[in-house]
Amino acid sequence: MIKLEGLTKVFKGHNIPAVKDLNLEVNEGDVCVLVGPSGCGKTTTMKMINRLYEPTGGKIYIRGEDALQMDPIKLRLDIGYVIQEIGLFPHMTIYENIATVPNEKQWPKDQVKEKVDNVMSLVGLDPEIFKNRYPSALSGGQRQRVGVARAMVSDPPIMLMDEPFGAVDPITRARLQNEFLRIQERVDKTIVFVTHDIDEAIKMSDTIAVMREGELVQHATPSDLLSAPADEFVSNLVGRNRSIKRLHLIRVSEILEEVDRAPALKEDTKEEEVKKRLDESDIRTVIVVDRDNKLKGVIGVNDLKRKTGEVAGDYFQEVSDTVTDDATLNDALSVMLEIGEGYVAVVNEDEKYQGTITLGDLLNVVREDS
Amino acid sequence: MDQLLGMAFDAFRAAGNGIESIAQAGDRGIIAHTIDYISRRSDLILELMLEHLWLVILTLIIAVTISVTIGIIISYYESLAQTVLGICQVLMVIPSMAMLAFMVPLFGIGFTTGVVALVLYSLLPVVRNTYTGIRELDPAIVEAAKGMGMTERRILFKIKIPLARPVIMAGVRTAAVMMIGIAAIAAYVGAGGLGELIFSGISRGHQPMIIAGAIGVSIIAIAFDYLLYYGEKRFSVEGSTREGN
Incomplete structure (x- = not known):
């Protein structure tokens, strides 16, 4: 579904590449979690997929198509995007926020309405209650839900999520994670998920890509990562209490x-x-x-x-x-x-x-x- | 418009009455003369106020259009921003008399000269506020908009401008009030308005004329600031819902 080949990004004025010769393949319907310490290039990698950053070198294929040849606007309209800060538009109601992409795609009004209602129910927000509220009237967890709803409303096959549950308290985070997994089971999207939290990575992922200093260290299923870490860096990241971490893997x-x-x-x-x-x-x-x-x-x-x-x-x-x-x-x-x-x-x-x-x-x- | 003028005129009258009552208490000299002058020449004063208002409104429309455009452009080109803001700053620092004098060889004597000079004067507050208003938006909001596939144009009109509007409007108010004051000086180059009253008052040594002109300018300035403030508040009804929570 998503294939990155020799992907490299060097920011202007920097000598060291932020991402270096990265090869990664994400299968359809999989959640691939990019994990690593801050500055390891995980967010940069993600932002190259929807071309918020233009790669310095390498190729990105989405469903076999060369993403770098596509119109970036069209590309982004078909990729759901959630960031940690959420970035809800404070001057628009929840409804208007969620309807952003359908409106950009110029869907007919009644279809937009139906879709927004559906997706709001899906993420556990009653449309009748929340539709006309402004983002400032919502709690952190509710805002995150709106962020996810906004990214999912047009049913994009791919979603990019940059620490989507990073800004909420641990209890809300666990709930949002579980809800998200439940939704994912139903909608089966291909997801690239960025986090620095290895526990979250183990819990959410089908595969984990561990990155360090712009390079991919290991790409494996969470279970393989726990039982066979590629090197010391990975085993340190995973931590000593691997048996406890396994508890994340089982429902x-x-x-x-x-x-x-x-x-x-x-x-x-x-x-x-x-x-x-x-x-x-x-x-x-x-x-x-x-x-x-x-x-x-x-x-x-x-x-x-x-x-x-x-x-x-x-x-x-x-x-x-x-x-x-x-x-x-x-x-x-x-x-x-x-x-x-x-x-x-x-x-x-x-x-x-x-x-x-x-x-x-x-x-x-x-x-x-x- | 008529209503607005009516309001201004009433306010003018009221001010006159107030002064009269003070005057009765003590020295009847200058104040009594002023009241006398105002009541005798109320039609002339009103006409000059209208002229003044027209000069300000026209200039404001032109200035805001130009300034907001410049502000938006420099918000995209960081390297340009400091230069442009610097130029605007310099324009504002030039003494108004000098600025008007510079304009005369270019545009002759009359209304146009006044408008051009006033536009140049009022660039800075609106350009600067538009620029900072846009630059200081939460970057996450712009990133989310871009990441979802909004075009730069749509982001500008649907996200950036609406969110920066309160800051831009504050700049417009500053510019308007400043402009009303300087417009009085523009009478010097024949742009008309209440400045005529003040200047001829000065040259003839006729104090009531000067005071009448000054009062007129003040009333316009206060009324304008008030109108722009409440206009902005009313315009952003959804803003109050937003902040009310």
């Missing part, structure tokens, strides 16, 4: 089936049954759900002793946090540490209970892998 949903814990209890379960199940449980806790399988809370041994009613629904404790099934095992670990329990309940998008995973499950995964 909660992938291990839920293997774990296969006993199903949750309904609210009307009697004491005896609760007791029995508590004895069987490896975490000495049972999960309580309502009739629609929505998570209500948990019952531990102590809760049963101090019970205030006849059925499970009367004396469960609310849980302070959960993970969604598309979160990574690393997210699950963070939540467990956060709530101080050896387990965490997993829910799906609609807050339906999916299962429970424990610290032991995570240990098993790490053990199997290494």
Whole structure:
């Protein structure tokens, strides 16, 4: 889909090239993350793909076509572009911001409207609420969503993202990352993603391209990068705690089936049954759900002793946090540490209970892998 | 326009009345004479005010068109910017009398000379504000626009100018107020306006004439600044929503 051949960029007045003889191929539907310390040329490389920077040497092929021969405006209109600072237009409403590219392409009005509404829902912004607001009325996370929506609205096959989640707090970042991966699963774009955060790279990528001083050091799948770093630079970048990093690679949903814990209890379960199940449980806790399988809370041994009613629904404790099934095992670990329990309940998008995973499950995964 | 004049005239009258009441309290000399003069020659004064206003409005339109264009051009050519701003600065520093005197051999005596001199004078504030207004935009906004595939022309008209507008308008207000003052001196080369009243007052030693002219100039200046300020505020309704949040 995207092929860079001997790509080189030397900025005016500099002797050392910012990017040197770079060869890289990104397959269709893949997320390729460029990662490396600041000044390694990752952003420069990305900006050459949509020709914000003109390469000094080398070739760029997009779907086999020579990008350097194409009209840069046309090229850019078909490449979604998201930057860390987002660059929303402060004098335009969210609607007008997102409609930028369709308007540049002169789409008919009703088609633009439909597309903007769709893409806003896709990134989790209610069009009716946010459409007519100005960017200054939005939180950082919401602005990032608008930035992504604006880049995706005309359904470009390729997207370039320069640290798109860099400017938000860690919790929002993890949420945006998960949402983005969920969207990507559906839309299957070819994405070049720039970050300096190796954890983010491992989590988001199909392949990782590690860069240093303008050169490509290693291009591999995250799993290969973790198990076989090309040199000391890469292994330092990846860090020593590689087993923990592996947790970024696996989604909660992938291990839920293997774990296969006993199903949750309904609210009307009697004491005896609760007791029995508590004895069987490896975490000495049972999960309580309502009739629609929505998570209500948990019952531990102590809760049963101090019970205030006849059925499970009367004396469960609310849980302070959960993970969604598309979160990574690393997210699950963070939540467990956060709530101080050896387990965490997993829910799906609609807050339906999916299962429970424990610290032991995570240990098993790490053990199997290494 | 009529309404505006009506307003100006009312203000003029009110000022006159105010002065009258002060005058009654003490020395009736010069102030009483001025009031007397204004009420006797109100039609002449009004006519000169109109002339003054016309000179300023025409000059402002020409000056803003030229200055904004220059400001936009130099925002693209950094190397040109310092030179151009330097020239504008020099133009502004030339004493107004000297500038008008320079113009006479080129354009003769009359309205045109006044307009040309005033345009040259008012270049700096608008050129400088247009230039800085555009240059100081958040680079991320321009980069995002470019990266999404907007043409340079569209970026200029849809992004840069609307965002730089408050700064440009501040320059226009400065230029307008300055111009109203200097326009009085332009009467020296026959450009007309309230300056005529002041100059003939000086040559005849007729103080009420001078004061009447000065009051007229002040009223125009204040009214203009006010109108431009509120015009800009009203024009940017969406701006208030934006900042209100």
